[in-house]
Amino acid sequence: MADLVADxxxxxxxxxxxxxxxxxxxxxxxxxxxxxxGVPLIMNVLTAxxxxxDFLPFENNAKFTFDNIPAAYGTSRTWTTFWDTGLFAIxxxxxxxxxGGALAWLVERTDIPFRNVIFxxxxxxxxMPPINSALAWIFMLGKTNGFINVVIRGVFRMxxxxxxxxxxxxxxxxxxxxxxxxxxxxxxGAALRNMDSSLEEASAASGASQxxxxxxxxxxxxxPIILSVLILAFIFAIESFEVPLVIGLGARRQxxxxxxxxxxxxxxxxxxxxxxxxxxxxxxxxxxxLFYYYSRLTKRASRFATVTGKGFRPRRQQLGxxxxxxxxxxxxxxxxxxxxxxxxxxxxxxxxxFAAPSISALGDLSLDSYRSIFADDRFGLALRNTFVVxxxxxxxxxxxxxxxAWIVVRRNVRxxxxxxxxxSSSVAIPGVVAGLSFVIFYLTISRWIPIWGTVWVLVLxxxxxxxxxxxxxxxxxxxxxxxLEEASAASGASFLSTFKRIIVPLMAPNLMVVFLLIFFLAFxxxxxxxxxxxxxxxxxxxxxxxxxxxxxxxxxxxISVVIMVALFTMAAVMRGLVLKRFRNx
Amino acid sequence: xxxxxxYRVGTLAVVALMLTLVLAxxxxxxxxxxxxxxxxxxxxxxxxxxxxxTPTTVxxxxxxKKAAAPAPAIEDVLYAAxxxxxxxxxxxxxxxxxxxIAARGFTDxxxxxxxxxxxxxxxxxSAKLIAQSQAGRIDVDMFSGSARDAEPVISRGLIxxxxxxxxxxxxxxxxxxxxxxxxxxxWDFVYAHEYNTDLVDPADLPKKLTDFLDPxxxxxxxxxxxxxxAGFAFVALEQGEEATVALAKNVFDTQGITLTNSYxxxxxxxxxxxxxxxxxxxxLNAQAAGAPVGFFFTEDMGTARLSVGLVKDAxxxxxxxxxxWWLNTEEGQQxxxxxxxxxxxxxxxxxxxxxxxxxxxxxxxxxxxxxxxxERARLTGAVRLGVIGQ
Numbered sequence: 001m002a003d004l005v006a007d008x009x010x011x012x013x014x015x016x017x018x019x020x021x022x023x024x025x026x027x028x029x030x031x032x033x034x035x036x037x038g039v040p041l042i043m044n045v046l047t048a049x050x051x052x053x054d055f056l057p058f059e060n061n062a063k064f065t066f067d068n069i070p071a072a073y074g075t076s077r078t079w080t081t082f083w084d085t086g087l088f089a090i091x092x093x094x095x096x097x098x099x100g101g102a103l104a105w106l107v108e109r110t111d112i113p114f115r116n117v118i119f120x121x122x123x124x125x126x127x128m129p130p131i132n133s134a135l136a137w138i139f140m141l142g143k144t145n146g147f148i149n150v151v152i153r154g155v156f157r158m159x160x161x162x163x164x165x166x167x168x169x170x171x172x173x174x175x176x177x178x179x180x181x182x183x184x185x186x187x188x189g190a191a192l193r194n195m196d197s198s199l200e201e202a203s204a205a206s207g208a209s210q211x212x213x214x215x216x217x218x219x220x221x222x223x224p225i226i227l228s229v230l231i232l233a234f235i236f237a238i239e240s241f242e243v244p245l246v247i248g249l250g251a252r253r254q255x256x257x258x259x260x261x262x263x264x265x266x267x268x269x270x271x272x273x274x275x276x277x278x279x280x281x282x283x284x285x286x287x288x289x290l291f292y293y294y295s296r297l298t299k300r301a302s303r304f305a306t307v308t309g310k311g312f313r314p315r316r317q318q319l320g321x322x323x324x325x326x327x328x329x330x331x332x333x334x335x336x337x338x339x340x341x342x343x344x345x346x347x348x349x350x351x352x353x354f355a356a357p358s359i360s361a362l363g364d365l366s367l368d369s370y371r372s373i374f375a376d377d378r379f380g381l382a383l384r385n386t387f388v389v390x391x392x393x394x395x396x397x398x399x400x401x402x403x404x405a406w407i408v409v410r411r412n413v414r415x416x417x418x419x420x421x422x423x424s425s426s427v428a429i430p431g432v433v434a435g436l437s438f439v440i441f442y443l444t445i446s447r448w449i450p451i452w453g454t455v456w457v458l459v460l461x462x463x464x465x466x467x468x469x470x471x472x473x474x475x476x477x478x479x480x481x482x483x484l485e486e487a488s489a490a491s492g493a494s495f496l497s498t499f500k501r502i503i504v505p506l507m508a509p510n511l512m513v514v515f516l517l518i519f520f521l522a523f524x525x526x527x528x529x530x531x532x533x534x535x536x537x538x539x540x541x542x543x544x545x546x547x548x549x550x551x552x553x554x555x556x557x558x559i560s561v562v563i564m565v566a567l568f569t570m571a572a573v574m575r576g577l578v579l580k581r582f583r584n585x
Numbered sequence: 586x587x588x589x590x591x592y593r594v595g596t597l598a599v600v601a602l603m604l605t606l607v608l609a610x611x612x613x614x615x616x617x618x619x620x621x622x623x624x625x626x627x628x629x630x631x632x633x634x635x636x637x638x639t640p641t642t643v644x645x646x647x648x649x650k651k652a653a654a655p656a657p658a659i660e661d662v663l664y665a666a667x668x669x670x671x672x673x674x675x676x677x678x679x680x681x682x683x684x685x686i687a688a689r690g691f692t693d694x695x696x697x698x699x700x701x702x703x704x705x706x707x708x709x710x711s712a713k714l715i716a717q718s719q720a721g722r723i724d725v726d727m728f729s730g731s732a733r734d735a736e737p738v739i740s741r742g743l744i745x746x747x748x749x750x751x752x753x754x755x756x757x758x759x760x761x762x763x764x765x766x767x768x769x770x771x772w773d774f775v776y777a778h779e780y781n782t783d784l785v786d787p788a789d790l791p792k793k794l795t796d797f798l799d800p801x802x803x804x805x806x807x808x809x810x811x812x813x814x815a816g817f818a819f820v821a822l823e824q825g826e827e828a829t830v831a832l833a834k835n836v837f838d839t840q841g842i843t844l845t846n847s848y849x850x851x852x853x854x855x856x857x858x859x860x861x862x863x864x865x866x867x868x869l870n871a872q873a874a875g876a877p878v879g880f881f882f883t884e885d886m887g888t889a890r891l892s893v894g895l896v897k898d899a900x901x902x903x904x905x906x907x908x909x910w911w912l913n914t915e916e917g918q919q920x921x922x923x924x925x926x927x928x929x930x931x932x933x934x935x936x937x938x939x940x941x942x943x944x945x946x947x948x949x950x951x952x953x954x955x956x957x958x959x960e961r962a963r964l965t966g967a968v969r970l971g972v973i974g975q
Contacts, residue, residue, distance in 0.1 A: 535701030
């Protein structure tokens with residue numbers, strides 16, 4: 001782990017640090033990060049070595065043990081689980097990168113028409129609760145009633161079921177891959193937006209073909225962000241819970257999520273948190289190894305600096321006649337990822353139950369589900385709390401992560417490699433383990449700080465996903481040369497002034513992406529919310545969970561629609577604000 | 586340009602932070618205050634001069650001082666005490682069903698008592714309560730679940746038992762009390778197979794478990810990863826572990842059963858014909874929503890007895906007891922049935938839609954009880970390991 005960080009600082013004159021406010025801000029950011037990630041990280045590692053299984057890890061009678069390791073890894077299924085999970089994750093990330101990367105390139109670097117519409121289209125899928133997406137795919141590719149299968153059987157006069165079956169490995173990969181494509185679109189898009197096209201133009205002027213320019217100029221310049229995105233998407237796929245539980249168990253694939261599900265839902269007794277934490281040690285190890293190689297590959301960060309003091313304006317490539325197949329591909333993406341799932345969501349919310357759309361059921365449609373949720377006293381409170389939690393955590397994460405990323409990428413300070421390692425950790429901590437850690441921690445400190453049961457616990461807990469934001473900012477800062485900051489420092493500007501005037505404007509696309517991601521995740525998550533929310537801190541995802549567990553599918557779908565409308569509005573506003581600023585810039 | 590931009594970005598951040606703080610400041614208080622008209626009325630029911638029972642204790646059987654004066658009804662005593670302790674019930678449950686049931690009669694009858702639910706998925710409920718206890722901050726009153734769900738908290742002394750709660754006084758006869766006096770049974774989770782009535786003729790339905798091996802069902806059955814082993818575990822209590830595990834595995838492998846957490850949606854939508862081991866109340870709920878589904882039984886259908894328990898050191902014990910009392914009344918039982926199709930399936934004097942179905946179809950239920958729930962849990966693990974390998 002010696003070289004976890006892309007060391008861009010060694011040849012650069014140090015930005016002058018003023019003790020007082022500058023130092024205080026940086027120290028505060030580091031301390032906040034250590035607090036937000038340290039609590040679940042330490043609890044996770046300790047939980048992996050606490051037992052026996054009929055005790056919670058920090059109960060009085062629990063003690064140190066290695067029993068969780070063989071319980072997690074010592075079965076005949078272990079290698080099958082690794083193999084199946086690897087196949088699933090690699091397949092999903094490959095598909096997701098192909099789709100998300102292509103969309104990002106089209107929107108940010110070409111003259112394809114309807115770019116703003118495509119941007120909004122590309123991010124809608126991440127707003128949809130994953131369980132709804134998975135169910136929508138069953139409606140499309142279910143071997144009995146899936147309408148794609150029905151159409152194919154009708155056209156080719158086939159008998160029986162199929163030909164496609166969603167309950168297979170490729171079914172899981174399609175659903176997860178397209179799901180993760182939004183994350184990839186957002187992250188790669190931010191990098192492309194920041195990329196100076198002068199090098200590409202120079203390549204083209206030298207007679208290189210578009211493909212050669214892409215292979216030898218564009219791709220290498222984007223290496224840091226591409227690697228970061230691939231690693232994050234891979235870990236997301238490994239940890240994915242909803243798709244494996246809705247589709248994967250049916251596909252009889254031994255993915256980690258299934259193993260974790262059974263550990264958390266034992267036939268009797270307490271959830272086996274120790275076993276789950278032991279599993280997550282693998283996630284942590286994989287994360288560290290991947291980011292270690294990331295650091296090795298991006299060691300000479302200046303090679304990847306595509307934003308310098310020279311000023312730039314991204315140039316868009318002319319698609320010419322290729323725009324038609326591109327638009328056709330985007331339309332197919334929109335149909336499968338937005339139109340069909342959204343239609344099924346709306347249909348369910350209006351029908352009040354789960355059924356394939358049909359003409360005969362049109363007469364049963366009503367707004368009853370919406371009336372019911374709006375009549376619930378708690379709906380207003382939950383909506384307000386959800387906004388507070390999502391806004392608060394997104395804001396906290398955005399700014400803490402960018403300051404820490406700046407320190408790690410730009411500053412030559414002792415311990416920054418350890419800081420980088422810790423800051424990268426939380427993507428590998430399963431939500432259920434983090435949730436239990438927060439329950440224990442905040443209940444305990446409530447004796448002195450009365451925070452338990454308030455929305456602030458949720459704000460702090462949701463911020464544990466800071467690693468995601470941190471890695472995006474590290475990649476973004478690696479992409480940006482330090483010349484402007486140095487010029488600012490040479491002019492006598494303080495860190496805070498440089499941060500406000502240089503770093504934030506240059507990183508605005510990344511900040512927007514990070515903010516939206518954390519905001520979306522906070523809106524959708526119910527793993528942490530179920531454990532941490534109380535009567536005064538009810539959030540929408542908990543209300544939706546209540547409806548789902550009571551088989552009130554219509555009301556659950558109506559809440560999902562409300563969530564999507566809220567997130568859609570937020571995304572449109574953010575996109576508008578950032579675009580406006582970039583035009584001014 | 587820079588100045589303008591940094592100003593705007595900075596302003597945006599400040600505005601966002603302010604908005605967050607303002608929104609938060611607006612929240613945090615009581616989310617659902619009791620009806621203003623109701624609360625004073627409730628308070629008026631308890632004259633200030635009347636000595637109230639202490640908030641944490643209600644005499645198990647308050648002796649009448651004068652033979653001529655009838656003892657106050659237990660619900661009146663509990664109601665007065667409930668108001669005195671704050672008029673609130675905080676439920677630890679997987680969803681907000683009990684709040685909705687209460688809205689069907691309890692809150693009208695006992696105004697001024699507010700409900701709220703601290704959510705936690707079934708297996709996390711015990712963990713949450715234990716964590717609260719460890720931190721010395723128990724803030725829930727009522728635990729809900731089966732004996733299996735409650736075992737970790739009962740064994741740690743976190744649920745009030747004999748001497749701390751008198752179930753008989755609350756109207757629960759001995760056969761409706763389980764886990765050595767810790768839990769009062771409110772409804773029964775009666776296992777049943779669900780089928781899509783558009784896809785399957787009732788005459789073709791399996792009559793016994795081995796009928797599921799008929800090739801006609803191949804690829805047409807789905808099941809919950811939790812309930813499939815749990816349902817077979819009841820069978821194992823009657824037919825033996827080895828034979829049952831073999832049968833469960835045979836059906837699972839031969840018919841290619843699709844395990845998914847969305848098994849109910851998939852049968853309702855017609856993607857699968859049958860969901861093995863769902864429950865009567867799940868199907869009744871779906872029928873009420875207009876779904877084309879029905880249920881049927883095979884041999885040795887299990888019945889888990891779902892209960893309520895009083896959390897020891899609960900902040901509002903009398904409110905919780907009052908609610909327990911009401912849940913056991915005819916009104917409470919009917920509210921449970923009307924809201925979520927949940928009811929007791931068997932027992933002396935039990936007469937409702939669910940119990941009538943059981944009686945009419947002559948279903949031989951395997952009831953979970955204090956003697957067999959641990960064995961049933963073990964067998965669930967055995968079936969799960971034998972069939973799914975987990």
